[in-house]
Amino acid sequence: MIMQQLIATRMCRWRAPLAALAAGLLAAGAARAAPDYIPLPAPQLLDLPAQDWEGDQQPHTFSVLEMNRGGFRYWAWYGLNNGRGVGLARSNDLVHWTKYEKNPLWLNARWPSVLQHADPAHPGTLYFAITRDYDTPSSRIVLATSEDGLQLTEVKNLVDPVPQERNQNPNLFRDPVSGRFYLTWYRGNDNDYFDIASRSADSVPALDRAPEKLLMHSIETVAAPTLMYLPKGGAGGKGIYFLATEVYPNRYDDAHRGDWQVKVFHASAPDGPFEPVANNPVETGERACLFQHVFDGTFYGYQCHLDHVTEKWQMEVLVAPLPK
Numbered sequence: 001m002i003m004q005q006l007i008a009t010r011m012c013r014w015r016a017p018l019a020a021l022a023a024g025l026l027a028a029g030a031a032r033a034a035p036d037y038i039p040l041p042a043p044q045l046l047d048l049p050a051q052d053w054e055g056d057q058q059p060h061t062f063s064v065l066e067m068n069r070g071g072f073r074y075w076a077w078y079g080l081n082n083g084r085g086v087g088l089a090r091s092n093d094l095v096h097w098t099k100y101e102k103n104p105l106w107l108n109a110r111w112p113s114v115l116q117h118a119d120p121a122h123p124g125t126l127y128f129a130i131t132r133d134y135d136t137p138s139s140r141i142v143l144a145t146s147e148d149g150l151q152l153t154e155v156k157n158l159v160d161p162v163p164q165e166r167n168q169n170p171n172l173f174r175d176p177v178s179g180r181f182y183l184t185w186y187r188g189n190d191n192d193y194f195d196i197a198s199r200s201a202d203s204v205p206a207l208d209r210a211p212e213k214l215l216m217h218s219i220e221t222v223a224a225p226t227l228m229y230l231p232k233g234g235a236g237g238k239g240i241y242f243l244a245t246e247v248y249p250n251r252y253d254d255a256h257r258g259d260w261q262v263k264v265f266h267a268s269a270p271d272g273p274f275e276p277v278a279n280n281p282v283e284t285g286e287r288a289c290l291f292q293h294v295f296d297g298t299f300y301g302y303q304c305h306l307d308h309v310t311e312k313w314q315m316e317v318l319v320a321p322l323p324k
Helices: 002-032 205-209
Strands: 063-068 071-080 085-091 097-099 110-114 126-132 142-144 153-159 166-174 182-187 194-201 211-218 219-229 240-248 263-268 288-293 297-308 312-321
Touching: 063 110, 063 288, 071 110, 071 126, 071 205, 085 110, 085 205, 110 166, 126 166, 142 205, 153 166, 153 182, 153 205, 166 263, 182 205, 182 219, 194 205, 194 219, 211 219
Parallel strands: 166 219, 263 288
Antiparallel strands: 063 071, 071 085, 085 097, 110 126, 126 142, 142 153, 166 182, 182 194, 194 211, 219 240, 240 263, 288 297, 297 312
16 A cells, blocks of 8 residues: 555656646747748739730739828739839728729839828828849849939938849838838849848838848749738737738649749748748639738738739739737
C-alpha cells in the first residue's frame, strides 16, 4: 500500500509538468498559426465603358476616397493596364461608377495611389504617388498634389529612375496607429528579380529621403503591394496589417505556367515582418492588383481580372462585411 501511494504521488508530479509542457506547446502552436484573410465573396464586375483616350487599354487599378464632392460621395483614380494615363471615376455606392467626362487627368502615368487629410496645414490637399515611364525598363515613382482631384501637379520623384530597374506599383498608406506615412512599392526587372520595398516618414513629401526597408525578395513574380489595417482583425482582437500582392507562379515556365493570383501577408506593423495568411491565394483565375478599402465597416476590394474570352482586363469589386 505504501509503495502504491508513492508511485501514485510520483505519477501526479510527472503529470503536472507534462500537462504544462503540452499546454505550452499548444499555446505556441496557436500563436504561430497564420490568421485568415477576410472571407471573400464572388467578385462583381464593374461596368466601365471605354473612353476614346483609353484606346485598347482598360482600367487596372482603383484608389478610392470618400470625397462628397461634385454630386458623388466616392471618387476613384484609376490607371490603365499599360502606361497610357490616369483617369477618374465617381460613385455613390462603390459598385456603380461613372467615368469623368474630361479624362484623362494625366498621360504617361500609371497606378495612382492617393491620400487625403495628410497635411494639417493644408487639409484639402490630396497627395498622389504615381508611376511614370511605365513602358520603359527604368520606370520611376513621382509625387503629385491636387486641390480639387482633377488638376494634378507633379512635385518631384519619390523613387528615382535606375537603369534597367523598374520602380512602380506605389501604395501610399497612413498608419492609423502611429500616424506615420508609408510608401510601399515593387522594384525589379520583371524576370528573376522582384522586391517589395518600403519607406516611412512623418510626412508624405519626406518619403523620398526616408531610409528604405526590404519587405520581401523573390525570383518569382511578386508585385502590386497594398496595405490595410484592421484594428480588431488579429488574434485576441489585436490590430493587424494585411499586405496584398499579386503573384504569378511559374510565369516563365511554358510547360507549368500558372495564372495571376492575389496573395496576402500579415504583420503587426506596416513594414513587417510579413508572413502569409492561412488561406492563400485569396483570389485566383487571372486576378491581380487588389486595392483594399474599408468604408462604413465594410470591406471593398477592387481587383483586375484578365478575361481570356476577350483577352482584356476587367475591374471587379469584392464586397464583404468585416469579421467581428
